[in-house]
Structure formats: structure tokens, C-alpha cells
Amino acid sequence: MEKRNIELVRALQNEEIFLTERPFHEAATLLGWTVEEVLQRVRGLKEAGVIRRFGAALTPRNAGFKSNSMIAWDVPDLRAEEAGSLMSEHPRVSHCYIRPRFEGFPFNIYTMVHGNSPEDLARIVDELAALAASSSYRALHSLREFKKSSPVYYPKALEPQDT
Amino acid sequence: MHTSIDGLDALILNRMQGDFPISEDPYAQIGAALGVSGQEVLLRVRGLVERGVVRKVGPFFDAKKMQYVSTLCALHVPEERLEEVAALINAYPEVTHNYLRAGVPNLWFTVIAESTGAIQEIIREIEEKGGVGPVRDLPAKKMFKVKVDLKVGE
Numbered sequence: 001m002e003k004r005n006i007e008l009v010r011a012l013q014n015e016e017i018f019l020t021e022r023p024f025h026e027a028a029t030l031l032g033w034t035v036e037e038v039l040q041r042v043r044g045l046k047e048a049g050v051i052r053r054f055g056a057a058l059t060p061r062n063a064g065f066k067s068n069s070m071i072a073w074d075v076p077d078l079r080a081e082e083a084g085s086l087m088s089e090h091p092r093v094s095h096c097y098i099r100p101r102f103e104g105f106p107f108n109i110y111t112m113v114h115g116n117s118p119e120d121l122a123r124i125v126d127e128l129a130a131l132a133a134s135s136s137y138r139a140l141h142s143l144r145e146f147k148k149s150s151p152v153y154y155p156k157a158l159e160p161q162d163t
Numbered sequence: 164m165h166t167s168i169d170g171l172d173a174l175i176l177n178r179m180q181g182d183f184p185i186s187e188d189p190y191a192q193i194g195a196a197l198g199v200s201g202q203e204v205l206l207r208v209r210g211l212v213e214r215g216v217v218r219k220v221g222p223f224f225d226a227k228k229m230q231y232v233s234t235l236c237a238l239h240v241p242e243e244r245l246e247e248v249a250a251l252i253n254a255y256p257e258v259t260h261n262y263l264r265a266g267v268p269n270l271w272f273t274v275i276a277e278s279t280g281a282i283q284e285i286i287r288e289i290e291e292k293g294g295v296g297p298v299r300d301l302p303a304k305k306m307f308k309v310k311v312d313l314k315v316g317e
Contacts, residue, residue, distance in 0.1 A: 001229065001230065009224070010231070012221060013221075018221045019205070019212065020205075021202070021205055022187075022188060023189065024186070025187065027224060039185055039187070042185050042222075044183065045222075048228070049225055050228045051224060051225070052223055053183065053222075054221070056176060056180050056208070056211075057223070058216060058217060058313060058315070059215055059216060059217070062214065062215045063168065063216050063315050064316070065313060070264065075219075080305075084305065084307050088307035088309050091313075092313070094309055094313065096202045096306075097305065098304045098305040099301040099303055100304065102237075104267070114313055126225060140265060141265045142262045143262075143263045145262055146249040146252070146261040147258060147261035148260050148261075148271070149224065149225075149260075150219060151228055151257075152274045153224060153231065
């Protein structure tokens, strides 16, 4: 990635700027750039998909989604792409991935599912089972959160030596 | 917690999960669409952050397009060693999520780093220092794009 975009990515990771009235002005001040350049480059990164989404992320539990789970599904490999594509369109699925199976764990599609109640969650799982055409799954309910943080991209220490 | 989200909060949340305006006055723009001032929107958003409803406002990067590599790992840790092994794993800044989950294996964590080699090295170290058996490395073969975010208040 271009050096100026790396600098921009670093500035945008100062999350507190997005809780001010004019976040991109704050970013411009941090960088010593014009706000026009900040806006133009942010739009460019979004168009290129480097920024896949811009906005607010919820803590589902605190936003009324009291029953959340990671559900791993066993779907025959030949149908996995189709099943994953259908499940990812369900409005209560926030993440959907195909991953390798492993010994003692024959599941290959992982979904994060969010319900308002245990009954709501069970209903969603039934709907997903129909979409995936598979009733073989495991609910990996979380029992304890040890860590949850945002990744840090391009920490300052790794700055290229071409300044 | 749900009771503390009123109609305007829900409207703001549903709007802001999707598209935060990339403009000079994003909050004023959101406010204009909802018939309130930008200051009101910003106050509401700050309140939602304080109450833990909103975890973050800002950009979400595509790790792959940033030339980063990520994976999900799983290992089984006996109850009496959980605290210690979880702390060992958490110590890596490259580890962003780490959860105890029902079933076997029971400890699931995500790693994001600049190369597959760097991830392999972390996994090897955790296996060596943790001494509780193999760490399953489960990189996504395919990531599906989710259509919408969670609609609040439905």
C-alpha cells in the first residue's frame, strides 16, 4: 500500500476522532493534510474495498440481541459455497465462513448468529438449517470472553525506512 | 439494556451501521436525514458508546486487501489450565478475539498478522509454551459478504 494511505490508515485508527463533530477534519489535523485529500483518499480506499465498511459496530448483547452463538455446520463440500451464500443473506447472520474440517470436528461452515432470546435463536438456527439443507451442526456458545479487540494495522514501529 | 434504546437511537444505529457519510459534516448529514440536528445525533452516539451498545465508530478494514493474513484457531485446554493458557494467548497483540466455548475444543481465538509465517510462529509458540496439545489452524477458505447489519428494534 502507498505510504500516504498507510499514514491515513494509522490516523483513522484513532477511534476517538469519530466521536467528534467533524471527524475527517480531525484526521486532517493529525496528518497535517487538507481535509479534501483525507476525504478523497478515504473514498478511494472504500471504493477499492480496503475499507469494507464505514460506520458503527454494535455489541450485539447490549443492543437487544441477548442470545448469540457461533454455529458450525457440516455441509458436503460440493454444496458448501451455495449453502454459505444462502446463509450469509439471513439478516441475523453477521459472519459466515468456509473453513477446513479437522479430526473429531466435521464442520466446515461457521456462522455468527444473533437472536433476541433463546427461542428466537433456535428459530433462526432452524431457518439456517433449511437454507443449508443440513441438520448437522454444533452450537459453540461462548461461555467466557477472554479477549475482544480491534486489530492494529501498520503499528508505528513497522514504518518503512524510506522517509 | 435494550430498554435504554429509544426510537431515535434505533434509527441512528440502523443508519450508522451501514454507511457513515464520508464528508465534512457527517453527523449533520445523518441528522438532516432524520430531522434532528447533527449535535443531537453526536450526543446520542456518544451515549450509545458509553452504554456499551456501540463498540466502535469508524472504518472496518479488509485484512486481506491490507495484505494482512488472518485465521481462526482452536485448541482444547483442561479447566485447571484455562486462565494460564488464555493469558499466554492474549499476550499476543496479533490475537484479537479469544473465547471459551461449549464443547471440544473449548478455546477459540483469532490471529491477524502480516504473513502466514508470522501466524505459524505464534501458533508454534502457543503449542510449545501452552503444552496442552495441537492448535488447529482454520483459515477461511471463503468469506461470505453479509448483506446487512443487525437491525435494532425489530
